[in-house]
Amino acid sequence: QMQLVQSGPEVKKPGTSVKVSCKASGFTFTNSAVQWVRQARGQRLEWMGWIVVGSGNTHYAQRFQQRVTIIRDMSTSTVYMELSSLRSEDTAVYYCGAGGGGSYLGYWGQGTLVTVSS
């Protein structure tokens, strides 16, 4: 069964970085594309970027282009999303997802709450 398990909640200060992990199991990791989406409280979902696991190619939403990095570790079937220069507006639940050929999220991680506060 396809499963994505994310790392635990984080509390960060403005200006710092956060790195969220997403460990995959139950499917062929190398043939997948993993996407990241975030959701601030009461707000709509917001697509951040994705990585094609086999090639390592990434693509990011323009508004995050300068601050987000998505990488993968093939040895542990884990994808990481790092967001830098954090500000209070980055407080949100961050989700990873896979399936759907990279077009949509057929499977989701459980979400990771990132709180940015001084």
Added chain:
Amino acid sequence: EIVMTQSPATLSVSPGERATLSCRASQSISSNLVWYQQKPGQAPRLLIFGASTRATGIPARFSGSGSGTEFTLTISSLQSEDFAVYYCQQHHNWPPWTFGQGTKVEIK
């Protein structure tokens, strides 16, 4: 960037009744639309892809229709477990993929 607009923001429905949710795209997206369901404290769940194809395990009471710029999600007879927030998402033109603001289906 394609803007997705959902209506209504909140839909009050009695159990057993039919619910009709709308999603509009700011430009044509063919049938490149999916619907998700999200319950409080949970990740979204894929319901419909390709505008009208139910995902694995999704009950037949959920149906999607539309193409171009106008889309509809219909829940034929609402069950207690269907009260949730529903989001549409386009995957026609990227980056980025974009989502609607959601429709909350609540108990009347």
